[in-house]
Amino acid sequence: MAVAGAAALTLAACGSEPDEEIAGAREVPVALTDAGCDPATLSIPAGPTTFVVRNEGTEQVRELEVLGGTRVLGEAYATSPGREGRLTLDLAPGRYTVNCPGGAETATGVLTVTGGTPARTATADADLAAATAGYTSYVEMQARELQRRVRRFATAIRAGDVPRAKELFAWSRAPFEKIEPVAESFGDLDPKIDARVNDVAEGDRWTGFHRIERGLWVDGSTEGLGRYADQLERDVDRLAERVQGLTYKPEELANGANGLLGEVSASKITGEEDRYSHTDLSDFEANVLGSQAAFGLLAPALRKRDPELAATISRRFDSVLAALEPYRRGDGFVSYDTVGEPERRRLSQQVDALAEPLSEVAGVLQR
Amino acid sequence: MSAKVSRRGFLTAAGGAAAGAVAGAGLVAVAGDDDETPAAPPGTGRVAFDGAHQAGIITPAQDRLHFAAFDVVPGATRADLRELLAAWTGAARRMTAGLPARPLTANPAAPPADTGEAAGLPPARLTVTFGLGPGLFAAERFGLTARRPVRLAPLPALPADELDPARSGGDLAVQACADDPQVAFHAVRNLARIGRGVVVMRWSQLGFGRTSSTSSAQETPRNLMGFKDGTNNLTAEETDELRRHLWAAADEPAWMAGGTYLVARRIRMLIEVWDRASLDDQEATFGRRRASGAPLTGSRERDPVDLAAQGADGPLIPPGAHIRLAAPETNDGIRLLRRGYSFTDGFDAELGQLDAGLFFVSFQRDPQAFVRVQTRLGREDALNEYIKHVGSAVFAVPGGTRPGRPVAEQLFA
Numbered sequence: 058m059a060v061a062g063a064a065a066l067t068l069a070a071c072g073s074e075p076d077e078e079i080a081g082a083r084e085v086p087v088a089l090t091d092a093g094c095d096p097a098t099l100s101i102p103a104g105p106t107t108f109v110v111r112n113e114g115t116e117q118v119r120e121l122e123v124l125g126g127t128r129v130l131g132e133a134y135a136t137s138p139g140r141e142g143r144l145t146l147d148l149a150p151g152r153y154t155v156n157c158p159g160g161a162e163t164a165t166g167v168l169t170v171t172g173g174t175p176a177r178t179a180t181a182d183a184d185l186a187a188a189t190a191g192y193t194s195y196v197e198m199q200a201r202e203l204q205r206r207v208r209r210f211a212t213a214i215r216a217g218d219v220p221r222a223k224e225l226f227a228w229s230r231a232p233f234e235k236i237e238p239v240a241e242s243f244g245d246l247d248p249k250i251d252a253r254v255n256d257v258a259e260g261d262r263w264t265g266f267h268r269i270e271r272g273l274w275v276d277g278s279t280e281g282l283g284r285y286a287d288q289l290e291r292d293v294d295r296l297a298e299r300v301q302g303l304t305y306k307p308e309e310l311a312n313g314a315n316g317l318l319g320e321v322s323a324s325k326i327t328g329e330e331d332r333y334s335h336t337d338l339s340d341f342e343a344n345v346l347g348s349q350a351a352f353g354l355l356a357p358a359l360r361k362r363d364p365e366l367a368a369t370i371s372r373r374f375d376s377v378l379a380a381l382e383p384y385r386r387g388d389g390f391v392s393y394d395t396v397g398e399p400e401r402r403r404l405s406q407q408v409d410a411l412a413e414p415l416s417e418v419a420g421v422l423q424r
Numbered sequence: 425m426s427a428k429v430s431r432r433g434f435l436t437a438a439g440g441a442a443a444g445a446v447a448g449a450g451l452v453a454v455a456g457d458d459d460e461t462p463a464a465p466p467g468t469g470r471v472a473f474d475g476a477h478q479a480g481i482i483t484p485a486q487d488r489l490h491f492a493a494f495d496v497v498p499g500a501t502r503a504d505l506r507e508l509l510a511a512w513t514g515a516a517r518r519m520t521a522g523l524p525a526r527p528l529t530a531n532p533a534a535p536p537a538d539t540g541e542a543a544g545l546p547p548a549r550l551t552v553t554f555g556l557g558p559g560l561f562a563a564e565r566f567g568l569t570a571r572r573p574v575r576l577a578p579l580p581a582l583p584a585d586e587l588d589p590a591r592s593g594g595d596l597a598v599q600a601c602a603d604d605p606q607v608a609f610h611a612v613r614n615l616a617r618i619g620r621g622v623v624v625m626r627w628s629q630l631g632f633g634r635t636s637s638t639s640s641a642q643e644t645p646r647n648l649m650g651f652k653d654g655t656n657n658l659t660a661e662e663t664d665e666l667r668r669h670l671w672a673a674a675d676e677p678a679w680m681a682g683g684t685y686l687v688a689r690r691i692r693m694l695i696e697v698w699d700r701a702s703l704d705d706q707e708a709t710f711g712r713r714r715a716s717g718a719p720l721t722g723s724r725e726r727d728p729v730d731l732a733a734q735g736a737d738g739p740l741i742p743p744g745a746h747i748r749l750a751a752p753e754t755n756d757g758i759r760l761l762r763r764g765y766s767f768t769d770g771f772d773a774e775l776g777q778l779d780a781g782l783f784f785v786s787f788q789r790d791p792q793a794f795v796r797v798q799t800r801l802g803r804e805d806a807l808n809e810y811i812k813h814v815g816s817a818v819f820a821v822p823g824g825t826r827p828g829r830p831v832a833e834q835l836f837a
Contacts, residue, residue: 131530145531158792373621377501410497410621421533 077417083107089135090114091132093160094121100169107145110135117159123168129210147423184358185307185422191354192305196236199347200297203232207293210285214269214385217279226273227331227339227389231268233293234340235347237320239303239314240296249292253329264288267331274333308360310351311419317348318412326405328393341404343379348415349374355418365423373411380407434458439675467604470480470547473517476682476830477671481787482660484639486601487668489631489765490608491688493557493594493618493817502566502836508622509554512598512615516552517825522588525614533818539617541610548604552611554831555597555819556687571677571819571835575685575790582795583707584801584813591690591815594626599686599785607631627815629690631765631783638763644725648766649698649810651710652717653746655725658761667678669759669789672823679834684787685693687794690767690815691780698810709806713744719747729753750797758793760786783810790818791818 084107088095091114110121112135119136123146130153133144152167210229213221231242233250241247248256250265255262264285270280305313323331325341352370359367380403384390398403471479496505515525522545526540542819548615561572578593600611609630616625639660644652658665672680698706707714717725720740721733731748733740741748752759768780786794802808822832 258699273605369621406624410624413617413620416535418528423531423533 081236084109085217087155088113089118089121089157089160090178091117091148091161093118093163094155094157094166095163097155097163097166098156098169099155099166100171101148103150103170105145105146105147107143108133110142110144112136112138113142114138118157118164120158122156122158124156125151142150145180145285164360165271185362186352188310189305189307192310192351193303195350196239196300196303197297198389199232199236200293200300203229204290204297205396206230206232207269207290211290212344214279214282214286215260217275219273219279222269222279223273223334223424226266226270227336231339233266234343235317235350237344237347238299238316239300243296243299246292246296246299250289250296253332259395260288260310265292267333307355307422308419311415311422314348314351314355314418315412315416317344317351318408318415321408322405326401326408328401331393333395335392336389337393338381338384338396342390344376345374345381345408348424349378352415354419355422359418359421362424366417369414370411370418373414377411380404444492446576458784470522470552471520471548473520473552473825474827477824478551478553478683478821479520479824480599480601481684481763481821482638482666483549483551483553483601483672484642484660485634485636485763486549486551486608487603487634488601488605488608489634489783490600490605490612490628490787491631491785492598492600492612492628493688494598494619494625495626496560496594496595496618496623497621500622502568502594504622505560505566506830506836508619508644509832511618512554512739513825513830515614516620518553519611519614519751520547520550520552522547525611525618539610539613540663540738541613542607545604545607548602548607549608550600550602550611552615553597553601553686555599555600555821556832556835557595557597557817557819559591559595561591568835570678573680573683573685574673574676575792576820577791577820579687579791579795579816582813584808584810585802585816587816588814591627593669593817594819596623597686597688597819598662605630629688629767629783629815630769631767635764635766636762643695643713647782648693648695649706649710650714651712652725653710653712654762654764655712655717656729656751658759665759666761668792670761670787671789673789679822679832679833680820684789684821685791686819686821687788687791688783688815688817688819689784689798689813691782691784692779692812694777694810694812695780696777701810705733708742709744709746709810711741720745742806743794744804746801746805746807749801749805755797755800758790758796760793760797762786787821812818 061093083101083104085098085101086109089110089112095113108123110133112119116137118305120132120134120142121144122132123130123144123325129148131144135142148170149168150172153170155166155168157164158168206225206229210222210225213225230251237251240250248265250260251267252263252265254263254269254271266289269282269285269289272278272280272285321341321344325337325344328335328337330340331337352374356367356371359370379389384396471483473479496508519525519542524540524543525535528537556573556576558576558578561576562567562569598612599609602608602611612628616623634645636654636657637644637659638657644655644657647653656667660666670684672683672685676683701709703714707720711729712719716723718727719729720784721730722728728753729741729747731739731741731751731753748754762784763786764782764784766780767783768778770779771777772779788794802813822835825831825833
């Protein structure tokens with residue numbers, strides 16, 4: 058199995074909890090004999106499969122392992138004569154190895170998984186297809202909004218209007234924060250747009266939002282910022298171009314939603330993100346909204362698989378957003394340096410309470 | 425953006441080729457019995473979780489501690505609390521048997537159900553002891569007022585207290601003790617994870633070395649002042665004394681049968697000041713010899729403490745000596761079961777000194793026993809010059825569990 062070997066052994070030997078089996082898995086019997094796996098050559102269609110392993114020998118062969126390449130995907134134990142063990146895997150087409158360690162002749166066999174339709178319900182798949190298509194347009198929309206807002210921000214900088222530029226700073230970057238994991242996947246663009254001073258490697262030029270932020274708040278001037286404004290416009294244009302028509306997998310939406318909350322915990326709660334302007338709570342909100350959007354697209358599919366988990370996550374999104382409300386002032390939020398340690402801790406714990414169940418979504422969708 | 429190292433490769437994260445779940449067979453073999461002392465299967469480093477009393481009280485003190493206090497979040501219901509205690513009990517029972525906190529699955533798209541750092545480590549005599557704080561029984565919280573333990577109330581302000589609210593109190597306590605610090609940490613971490621959304625951690629304390637013996641078979645360890653303190657601790661072998669001083673009284677609610685009360689105090693030692701005190705002063709402060717641990721009225725550690733013995737300048741054990749003020753003889757026979765640990769939390773940046781001391785834990789039939797002793801110590805103890813009580817908490821400790829059942833089950837019955 059895909060976890061540490063020692064833990065896997067412990068589990069298989071001692072697990073008493075209900076089996077987390079995949080509904081509708083097809084059963085494939087395999088006997089463990091003193092010779093090894095019987096049969097040692099298997100060919101099955103793709104999809105959820107339960108190997109029902111029965112010990113028909115002595116205690117010489119006690120387990121069956123399924124490997125993809127060198128990675129153990131799962132193990133089933135039948136440690137003494139007559140005992141049965143089960144292993145459920147959702148197998149994609151391809152060639153796998155089966156091992157029955159200790160077998161005299163057929164300790165290693167071949168499992169061929171042929172192209173077929175996984176036994177998932179058609180509706181759930183349609184839900185997921187709708188979710189991923191929806192996310193493509195969400196990202197495109199946020200990127201266009203980013204272009205529009207950055208244009209206004211850049212215009213204020215070029216006009217030398219410091220108060221106006223400060224006013225627009227957090228607002229202009231919010232669409233970026235909503236789709237940050239996608240932006241981060243473009244390793245060249247993300248640092249140009251959003252690097253903080255300590256992220257910049259020696260010899261590289263520091264550009265983007267935070268370079269401008271320092272100029273506006275620390276120097277209190279737009280002097281020399283024009284070229285950064287120009288470049289920021291060009292970089293967000295390129296970002297908008299590159300997200301056109303991108304497609305995503307359901308687990309990427311789930312992991313992205315999760316990643317956005319990781320961003321909140323790692324750099325927003327700590328006040329590291331907007332260290333000159335202290336507009337961290339605006340970024341905080343944008344990260345959460347971006348996460349909520351991705352989750353919302355997955356929710357119909359999730360509800361069919363685990364309605365309780367879906368309900369818990371929805372409720373906790375509401376709690377996190379409600380916890381931000383007391384800090385809202387006008388179009389933005391209070392300066393983050395006025396938010397004390399106990400209040401930051403409360404926000405952090407609310408985010409953790411949401412992130413924990415959210416982290417389970419990708420796994421549930423894979424089932 | 426986050427630092428470069430935390431980049432997530434959003435678009436490149438490939439879905440696993442195969443995912444699934446192991447369908448395990450067999451049963452968890454959890455030893456349980458109704459004996460007074462939880463029996464450890466020999467040679468396994470395993471302490472039985474179930475029994476008449478929770479483990480981790482009279483269990484011979486392990487070397488390491490991770491203690492955590494939690495608050496139940498506003499909005500959580502009585503059902504949430506009951507489910508949390510059931511989930512915690514199940515995970516604790518598994519971890520003390522050396523199993524992952526929750527059963528693992530082979531689904532590579534899901535975060536592992538156990539955090540993994542204890543995989544491959546033996547149970548290391550792990551015990552997990554749960555406590556319930558006074559706040560849980562407040563009116564309008566969980567409808568538990570009628571089942572409040574008779575003797576549970578926040579500790580009163582005590583002389584010489586310098587308490588930090590951020591290191592005090594709490595609705596729930598988890599005391600994880602083990603001979604391996606990673607095993608103890610793993611237990612608290614996984615319970616905190618399981619509790620997310622229902623509880624938040626309020627404070628937490630690591631202890632790196634035991635300072636108490638709870639069995640006559642154990643040596644008395646030294647505290648960070650270099651002294652053996654607590655030689656006359658209550659021990660697991662003194663069955664009658666345990667009944668009198670440790671286990672809950674008959675007038676307690678049914679769910680407290682076999683239970684007790686836990687008092688925790690974070691005692692910061694001003695070790696830099698202590699290290700400048702002469703040996704004479706140090707020995708007069710404790711009332712014991714540093715090298716042998718013997719009382720000043722004897723020559724070996726377990727020699728009787730003769731509080732009446734007179735020397736040329738007055739009593740051999742001075743009036744303010746710690747050993748005198750803490751002795752049952754001068755406290756109407758009160759005895760506590762002490763189970764403390766030395767701690768350091770690194771560096772006190774304000775003072776430029778080591779942040780270290782004693783995380784005092786005592787179990788007793790009535791927290792007033794502690795209050796009584798500490799009131800006296802806080803006023804008169806010569807040690808006060810070198811210590812500060814900076815954290816404080818009290819918890820009711822429910823009785824032990826039957827195999828497969830949650831802790832404090834009858835509280836919700």
